[in-house]
Amino acid sequence: MATHGLLRAIEVAGGEDAFLGALAISRRSLFAWKASGVPPGRVWEVSRLTRVAPHDLRPDLYDHPSAYAPRAGSASPVGDAA
Numbered sequence: 001m002a003t004h005g006l007l008r009a010i011e012v013a014g015g016e017d018a019f020l021g022a023l024a025i026s027r028r029s030l031f032a033w034k035a036s037g038v039p040p041g042r043v044w045e046v047s048r049l050t051r052v053a054p055h056d057l058r059p060d061l062y063d064h065p066s067a068y069a070p071r072a073g074s075a076s077p078v079g080d081a082a
Helices: 004-013 016-023 027-036 040-050
Strands: none
Touching (some): 004 016, 004 040, 016 027, 016 040
């Protein structure tokens, strides 16, 4: 189940060895992450380290950022300033 996001995060970190060192995880853990996905408790840490969006790491847990974008013609979430 290795997502494209996890593979990209490994690449951005400088390869598997750099990724393992930066997160202080074992090769066995990385193998498990590739099979099952980044553990929910580590998603934000990986995202901060690599700038890969949480949605790209775990799309089953995090919505795509466009889900929060205001739609054209919609009211401001803060309301009118007048």
